[in-house]
Amino acid sequence: MITIAEEIQANLQHVKSDLPEGVRLVAVSKFNPAENIMAAYEAGQRLFGESHAQELVPKAAALPKDIKWHFIGHLQTNKVKQVVPVADCIEAVDSLKLLQEINKQASKCGKKMKCLLQFHVAEEETKFGFTIDECRNVLESQEFKNLDNIIIAGVMGMASQVTDEQQILSEFGEVAAIFGILKQDYFKDSPDFKEISMGMTHDYKLAIKKGATLVRVGSGIFGERMYANIK
Numbered sequence: 001m002i003t004i005a006e007e008i009q010a011n012l013q014h015v016k017s018d019l020p021e022g023v024r025l026v027a028v029s030k031f032n033p034a035e036n037i038m039a040a041y042e043a044g045q046r047l048f049g050e051s052h053a054q055e056l057v058p059k060a061a062a063l064p065k066d067i068k069w070h071f072i073g074h075l076q077t078n079k080v081k082q083v084v085p086v087a088d089c090i091e092a093v094d095s096l097k098l099l100q101e102i103n104k105q106a107s108k109c110g111k112k113m114k115c116l117l118q119f120h121v122a123e124e125e126t127k128f129g130f131t132i133d134e135c136r137n138v139l140e141s142q143e144f145k146n147l148d149n150i151i152i153a154g155v156m157g158m159a160s161q162v163t164d165e166q167q168i169l170s171e172f173g174e175v176a177a178i179f180g181i182l183k184q185d186y187f188k189d190s191p192d193f194k195e196i197s198m199g200m201t202h203d204y205k206l207a208i209k210k211g212a213t214l215v216r217v218g219s220g221i222f223g224e225r226m227y228a229n230i231k
């Protein structure tokens with residue numbers, strides 16, 4: 001019989017074999033216990049994604065220190081303090097207020113925090129993210145320019161949960177276009193501004209077609225999440 005660890009490792013290899021050069025995998029380990037993460041780690045994976053501070057913090061403390069953690073969830077300002085010391089990148093930033101709090105906590109840790117700007121391109125109103133105009137207002141503000149402990153490393157987006165591939169492709173195309181506009185207008189001279197994080201288990205292949213540099217795959221590696229196991 002095949003063990004859970006072997007299944008995770010086989011899934012991981014399968015996903016990785018789909019990734020062209022230049023596209024990195026964020027293995028989304030939320031709701032998974034440490035032993036599942038270790039199975040992926042032992043197969044060589046070092047970049048993981050978590051979306052809740054209360055899960056990320058104990059996992060980061062318990063697991064090997066060469067793991068890089070991306071915080072991919074919607075981050076509340078009161079959780080920033082817990083996340084900044086352990087995260088390599090905060091992927092879903094969508095307000096000046098959040099950037100200011102991240103900057104404050106990063107400065108306390110003597111760290112420059114990599115952040116991605118999240119854009120709202122899906123049809124669902126419930127999803128988070130900037131519009132391009134909101135983002136321009138932030139990037140042009142003096143308050144933003146004062147944030148010395150923030151590195152804007154690119155953009156992040158999620159497509160609608162639909163089966164229509166054309167719609168998904170068009171939404172990912174929008175994220176990539178926004179990246180191009182921001183690069184041109186604000187980050188021309190910034191080598192740090194280079195990531196386009198988009199694509200999950202059901203749509204990462206489409207995201208790659210539209211230029212993703214980071215894909216965030218969870219259930220396609222670890223299996224369906226068993227929310228009931230998490231207290």
Ligand SMILES: *Cc1c(COP(=O)(O)O)cnc(C)c1O
Nearest residue numbers: 028051072200201216217218219
């Ligand atoms: C959970 C999650 C993922 C991974 O989703 P899967 O469908 O399991 O691959 C990717 N991105 C974000 C922001 C998530 O919250």
